[in-house]
Amino acid sequence: MQSEVLIEAKSLTKKFGEFVAVDNINFQVMKGEVLGFLGPNGAGKTTTMKMVNCVLPSTVGALSVAGLDVTESAREIKKMIGVAPQEDNLDPDFTVFHNMIVYARYFDIPKSEAKKRTIELLQFVQLEEKRDVLIDQLSAGMKRRLILARALINEPQILILDEPTTGLDPQARHLIWDKIRSLQKQGVTIVLTTHYMEEAAQLCNRILIMDNGKIIEEGEPPDLIKKHVGEEVLEVAYDEEVLKFLKKTFPDARLDVVSDRIQVFTNQPKGVFSRILRRFDFKAAMIRDANLEDVFLKLTGRRLRE
């Protein structure tokens, strides 16, 4: 990984009236990396993306992209960023092809070049057969792919993907993941937001976890898992006696009771749970690898967010 800083936020804050959407955050995005913003709904991820993309002014703090200040050089910055927003904002009056051509115009890309890039990009996202189709005849997955292709029309150095696979079926999701990986190989720096832990674990070199407008943790996915939830998790059916026993056996472990199951997290090395299971016969016992979702729920809690 190169160590050139491409995006840097210092004490970045965004208030909507009294409500603090982004609360004094600091972060850096390195050139060439895929950085994931994780967080529950309303954590401030999208607001942060909009500030980076220069469509939303910050209330306090400094934010620079490629060394340029967002308040002074919005136009220059927007030229080098591609954005795939969360909501579908494709133009329903135009075909797939014309959506790309009209979008290219906003970047002052000459028409012949725009056509050339459109053909290449539609091929890249496997939509070349849909080029003359109107937007409302596309499936959700096709729309997401077209939005991704549109975000690439200006050959951006930085790609912002706001929940790129929300609502997609597994096939469509894997296709998008493949494209994101191949874009990273081409040297594009990617900032994405997601609620899918698997997506973050699969794609991101580094993640930031946001909650209530603050960054509460950051690091590489395997390190975060090890640090917060250890290597393995033991899950057994809930039972008063078993809970007491587990508390005694693992005095340092964290025990979560979630509906009718007990989850045991420990910092001890792999194998400790299987030794226990060999001696005792717990109901519905299972040992699994700790994952990012465990980290996320530990840090942000299980309370529902709207």
Place this chain on the structure above:
Amino acid sequence: MKTSSRIASFFKIPKLSYRVWHVWRRDRDVFMKTYKVNFIPPLVEPVLYLLGLGLGLGGFVQLPGGLRYDVFIAPALVAVSMMYASFFECTYGSFVRMYYQKTFDAIIATPLSLEEVIAGELLWGATKSLINSSIVLAVISLFGLVSTPFFLLVVPLSFLVGLLFSSIAMCFTAITPNIDSFNYPAFLFITPMFILSGTFFPLDKLHIGAQIVANIFFPLTHATTLTRAMTYEGLRLNLLLNLAWLLATTPFFFVLSINMMKKRLIK
């Protein structure tokens, strides 16, 4: 914030570039996709009015100097088409693009600014006024209701009038909570103007108070007066007052509407 600086923030001169035309071209492209449908109202409406009101009702109407009623209302139909085309483009049309289609959000993620997006919408609204009123103008001239060569001036006039109505419309778009609320300006502002701007009867038949209101608050009064002069009455010096009224109010609402939209969309 102090009141004076609050007011000043509504009249900040927007920074615009040639990129405004990218927005205009987007709207034009959509219009051209459905142009056959778009040309029906400006073709059919004036014919209906000229037959129904001009010839039908006109038989019962006596105007000063024995003026024929269809001659009198024909230029008003041209002016009314300027108002309707631009006002509805920048209320319902712009609202759909802003709120339902998220078109503005998509465009401001590119090198365009929100000011440029709104300015492009306003220029497109003015263009719609020019297109529709030119068609109506062609229709009334086919009916033989145009009798001076000054009618060519109606074309630039329609762009100016369209820009004014677009800007006023955009102010409503900036404050409307939902699309149904456009009924308020449509029925409380546009419809009274349609009837009371010297369109279907001479303004001097109204109470003096109503005449003053029509001259101070109704852009359509000035548009109608000017169009009437350009199609059959001929030019005269006091038309400069009508033109001055339009030239003063248009930049006022143009700048105001852009700032109001900024306040709505960029928190």
